Amino acid sequence: MIPVDDLVARVKEYNPRTDAAKLRLAYEYARKVHEGQFRRSGEPYIVHPVAVADMLARQHLDDSTIITAILHDTVEDTEATHGDISKMFGEEIAGLVDGVTKLTNLQLSSTETKQAENFRKLFMATSKDLRVVLVKMFDRLHNMRTIKSLPLEKQARKSRETMDIYAPLAGRMGMQGMRDELEDLAFQVLNPEQRTAIIRRFLKLREKAGNVIEKIYEDMVAELTDNGIEAEVIGRAKKPYSIWRKMEQKEIGFSRLSDIYGFRVITSNEMDCYRVLGAIHHRWRAVPSRFKDYISQPKQNGYRSLHTTVLGRDGKRVEVQIRTRAMHDVAEAGVAAHWAYKDGQRAENPFAVDPQSWIAQLAEHFEASADDDEFFEAVKLEMYPDKVFCFTPKGDVVKLPRGATPLDFAFAIHTRIGSACVGAKVDGQRVPLWTQLRNGQSIEIITAEGQSPQATWIDIAVTGKAKSAIRRALRAENRSRFVKLGRELARVAFEQVDKRVTEKALTTAAQRLGLGRDSEELLARLGSGEIVARRVVEILYPELSEYRGDEIETRRAVIGLSPDQNWDRGPCCQPVPGERIVGITRPGRGVVVHAIDCPCLVEFEDEMDRWIDLRWHSGPHAAVHPSAFDITLSNDAGVLGRICTLIGEQKANISNLVFVDRKPDYYRMRMEVELSDTEHLHRVMTALEAESNVAAITRYRAGIDA
Incomplete structure (x- = not known):
């Protein structure tokens, strides 16, 4: 353990006016209240808070922050109270210790669906004084440095939390050295x-x-x-x-x-x-x-x-x-x-940011984003470094995530400009709307009166703000069509479990999906592909949506993996049981299963150590493997309903549907259907090819021009 004299000496090196007596008092108080407590490593617990204080002293922090570090676990883990801390060390330090305690008690999760909520909690909890989160960051750094004494399951959980929450936060706070170390320590646990x-x-x-x-x-x-x-x-x-x-x-x-x-x-x-x-x-x-x-x-x-x-x-x-x-x-x-x-x-560093204005700016920016997609996009823009900075013709800077397009740029300026966009110029040259923007480019958006968002824009846009605006516009413009299509998709899904679509069933499902009791909104979202019909059935009839009998469980459908390996189907080729397959290992993230003829496999030709020979388990598989089709249909009344019925008759479920192109006589759509195996795939394709209104149908694979 670091002796108190060494800690005081380190602080005095950069701050000769430090209150040494107060530092010693905090040290002795923490040692006393933590008496008899031990870490998993067997060390006395006091070793940890003193080590955190020493790390902060190496950053030349003020006395209050260092004393807070020494005391940061006292209220949480001992008989000490807020009143005790306030009486002995003053209200400022008591408030900081209280802030760290509340931050420790926040239920943070490393799952992606919780990320935005986590960061909102973090920023709201530290809006009064950023020193609270500084202590918490160094607390986490020391815990990661000594993580090997924890059980393996807890090591993995803490490491994922560090990688997903604390490391990005360190980067956003400008503490790049800490971010690098946190990521590497977590990497050592998650993927040794x-x-x-x-x-x-x-x-x-x-x-x-x-x-x-x-x-x-x-x-x-x-x-x-x-x-x-x-x-x-x-x-x-x-x-x-x-x-x-x-x-x-x-x-x-x-x-x-x-x-x-x-x-x-x-x-x-x-x-x-x-x-x-x-x-x-x-x-x-x-x-x-x-x-x-x-x-x-x-x-x-x-x-x-x-x-x-x-x-x-x-x-x-x-x-x-x-x-x-x-x-x-x-x-x-x-x-x-x-x-x-x-x-x-x-130190009066002219480049140091005022933390209060920094936090206030972030908090205001996050609170302004009511839409979930838009809010999470704002969080990612603030927390992660993968950004590009582009300029308007007037020289204003627009910040976007890497991979953003002129369409994202247009919506970032204003929803009205994005909705009316018909083209863009990058550095004076006309470019397609799907062009990926790079740092420092100047973007000019071309608009036209009467233009409105197109369905194909969803695949072009990257930012949550743009996607949300496009979806809202498409829902409003095509609501009646989406409601009609959604009703047809719901009918087919319900018939697969021998149930009828009733207004009461739709209202109940809408309520459980957070849409109030608006059944029409549910149907519109089904029709636009935002909600999958199978999800509605699972919510209402969970006992019927589970597959029974001798069907092979999805998690053990592939042979050739070790018991601890997870697997996912490659989104590029979407292999189904019956096709020849190969696995590509993803460090720390299991195995991706590809069809043997998937063009993406070319990228791994020089990494044969990542290849795994796999095969599908023989026997009946559940119809839960999505496969996409490119379908060209005649633009006649009732055609889409007949297609949905045909697929339902083949005991297949439509999980997604997107209109790719629409002409007066024909339209092209991409439909994702859940299948059991190659035989099921061929039955569905044969049934669709036999339909007179289907001009063409091909299996869609990402990266291949259908």
Whole structure:
């Protein structure tokens, strides 16, 4: 355990005016009330809060925050009360300890459906003083560093929670170093094999190429010296999780991953940052589209730096971050830099963000988003770094998630502009609406009077705001058609369980789905594909929606997996029982099952260690395997109803339906039908092909032009 004298000495190094007596009092009080309590590792419990306090002292935090860290578990785990803390240490510290206690008691979940709720709780709970969440963050960091003493199940749960909640929050607060460490510690628990494999491959690469970091460091220092620039150069290899994430995002093997080295250049002033950039680009070739200027366009958490990627020695990509010492302090400490002390005084860092205005801005932004999709999109934009920044013709910045399109840009400006969009220009050139936007592009939206959202826009849009607006417009414009289609889908689904669609049944289902008692709204959402008819049946008749008899359970339908491996069907090829299949392992996320002829398998040809030979279990399978069809129908009255009836007669359920194109004489739609096996697939296709109003039907597979 860290002795109290060592903790006090560490604080005095940066704050000679610290109240040492108060720190010692907090230390002794916490030791006394935690007497007899032990951690899972067998250590006295007091080791943990003192370690958290020491970590905060290394960030040069104020006395109140450090004392709060020492006391943060007293009210939660001992006989101590809020009144006791207030009487001995003052109301400020008592309030901070109370905030940490409430934050600890929040029921946070790492499931995606709870993410928005989690972040709302976090921000609302810390809106009074961000130091509460700072203590909680370092509390979690120390717990992750010592997680090996916990049972395996609890290790996994805590690690998922860390990966999904605390690591993104650290990143949003500008504490990138903490985020990297939290992610890597969680990765070590959730996917130890992949982490070990990456470390092993990295060591082999280093053995083969020598110490590349040292060589590039020497080259960089020499170049800066030749240009008369004084700067500190720091080189490092990326952490295993960062490397793994890039491999997953780009879907490439380690051997094809190039930019695994990073360097920071720290200068004395802002002008030298740009001089360093010029020297580096003069010496090495810059990688196109990999330059970002966060000095002229800082992040909301105060982060400022120049980012560039160049081709260093032997053509290896090297990421370089260039910033001043003050910018570096903010980059390391994030919003915590606001409380940092230096030479006994609160450091006046011009780049540190005022945490109160920061939290107020986030809280106001989140509260303004009433729509669930829009709110969660706002959360993801704020919490995750995968963003692009584009400009309006007037120079205003619009922030969007990576992969966003001009359509998302239009709706981000205003719903009216998005709804009237007929085209877009990117950097002066006309582009399709599905074009993915990149950082720094200038976007001009072309509108036309009388234009309204199209059904195909749902697949183009990425942001929750755009998708919600499009769905609302489509529901309003096509409500009567959707209600009619929804009624037909409901009829077929109910008939499969020998039930009739009644107004009472629909009203009850609507109420249980959170739609009030509006049966028409339920039918409209069924018709628009937002709710699946099978879901309505399951809600009303759970005992009938379960498959019985000798049907093979879905979870054991595939042979060739180990007992602890989970599997999912590849969304690209949607294999069904009876087809030849192969599995591709996803580190930490089970196995994806692909049809043997799936074009996506080409991407894994150089990673044969991830392939698993699989086959379907012989015997009857439940009709729960969705498969998509592209169908072209004549635009005649009653055709769609007959198609739904045909599919129902084949004992298949329609799980989704989207109109792809609509013409006066024909229209094309993509229909997803739940099937049991290849025989069932052929029966359904044969029945549809025999229908005179069906002009064409093909099985749809993502990435293949139907």
